[in-house]
Amino acid sequence: MIKKFPLKKIREGSADIFAPQGDKISRELPVFYNPVMKLNRDISILLLQQFPAMNICDLLAGTGIRAIRIAKELSYKSITANDHNKNSFSLIKKNMRYNKVKFSVFNDDANRFLLDSKGFDYIDVDPFGSSNPFLDAAVKRISRDGILAVTNTDTAAMTGTYPKSCIRKYWAKPKLDYMMHETGLRILIRKIQLIGMQYEKALIPLFSYYKDHYMRVFFRCIKGKKECDNIAKQHGMLNDAGPLWLGSLWDKKLAYKMHSQLSKTTKEKKALSKNPVGNKKIIIDNNQNYNELLKFLKIIKDESKINAVGFFDTHRMGKIGRKEELIGKIRKKGHKAASTHFLGTGIRTDIDYSLIEKI
Numbered sequence: 001m002i003k004k005f006p007l008k009k010i011r012e013g014s015a016d017i018f019a020p021q022g023d024k025i026s027r028e029l030p031v032f033y034n035p036v037m038k039l040n041r042d043i044s045i046l047l048l049q050q051f052p053a054m055n056i057c058d059l060l061a062g063t064g065i066r067a068i069r070i071a072k073e074l075s076y077k078s079i080t081a082n083d084h085n086k087n088s089f090s091l092i093k094k095n096m097r098y099n100k101v102k103f104s105v106f107n108d109d110a111n112r113f114l115l116d117s118k119g120f121d122y123i124d125v126d127p128f129g130s131s132n133p134f135l136d137a138a139v140k141r142i143s144r145d146g147i148l149a150v151t152n153t154d155t156a157a158m159t160g161t162y163p164k165s166c167i168r169k170y171w172a173k174p175k176l177d178y179m180m181h182e183t184g185l186r187i188l189i190r191k192i193q194l195i196g197m198q199y200e201k202a203l204i205p206l207f208s209y210y211k212d213h214y215m216r217v218f219f220r221c222i223k224g225k226k227e228c229d230n231i232a233k234q235h236g237m238l239n240d241a242g243p244l245w246l247g248s249l250w251d252k253k254l255a256y257k258m259h260s261q262l263s264k265t266t267k268e269k270k271a272l273s274k275n276p277v278g279n280k281k282i283i284i285d286n287n288q289n290y291n292e293l294l295k296f297l298k299i300i301k302d303e304s305k306i307n308a309v310g311f312f313d314t315h316r317m318g319k320i321g322r323k324e325e326l327i328g329k330i331r332k333k334g335h336k337a338a339s340t341h342f343l344g345t346g347i348r349t350d351i352d353y354s355l356i357e358k359i
């Protein structure tokens, strides 16, 4: 039954949407909308802007904000939004009309909807908590060379607060230490890759990150036995945690392109701030502190260039000096070093850690 509930109007990116009123963000809301996840949506759009037009599926659409922003900010072949919540279904249609965009909207269980479909080039899985219930169908219906985007908010299991839960749900042993967010993300990546391998789909991480208590990974899906075997070779242990993904977390060219597009549009945006209407490329709304996203992407762009699994924590190294100083010294020795987005005091570097103390 569709409930009546008070709505408020929200501007996000180039969309104006209606979302339920209420100060507390919880899954008890009649329709779920979390403003904190704007950065998650901004990154998704920025990433999709680097690829040709696709058939896009917003699998767990809530208010439809993702699908509506995609319709307004991207070139696409088709967009389909789905949510099993009846209130969501009617609010997505209302928001769609209000924004003068048009796409298909479904009110079905996500797995049934996916399995009944012909598949998509991009599937966004943005659940409450774990993505586990949706992975099998999403992997089955992601096209060759398609992109599968997955969010998990149940990070406590993967980062080691609930090790038994991690073993049950993610088939690996976590480790609660300074590197837990990276090991947790790598555990999640391997788990999703194992689902892909069952169907001879190699899921290669294009862009991965941890932020605001959630994990997010975009995978490129390549069909092939050999490609899956190559993935399996990159599964192993890291400091007693795992098995986990030991390959790269990013496609560094993509990270570079995303960062440079954002800095360009941010400059344009500042210049156009008096007249921001109607430019499809502008993805940031007026209320956003857009420096936060730019700073975040800059850190990822820089760390993506370093071929190293894990990082070290300057805090744990006693009187070793300031992080920036140390990064400079490592670089002077001809090695790569950069901050990591996983930890404010962390350094990712390709230098042998035993040499760091000498430096």
Ligand SMILES: C[S@@+](CC[C@H](N)C(=O)[O-])C[C@H]1O[C@@H](n2cnc3c(N)ncnc32)[C@H](O)[C@@H]1O
Pocket: 031, 032, 033, 034, 037, 041, 059, 060, 061, 062, 063, 064, 065, 066, 082, 083, 084, 085, 088, 108, 109, 110, 111, 126, 127, 128
């Ligand atoms: C975290 S919210 C999605 C938020 C949205 N993607 C956004 O960016 O604002 C998760 C959504 O999944 C929907 N959902 C949960 N289980 C589902 C299922 N089995 N099938 C379809 N929708 C489901 C919920 O109704 C909820 O709207």
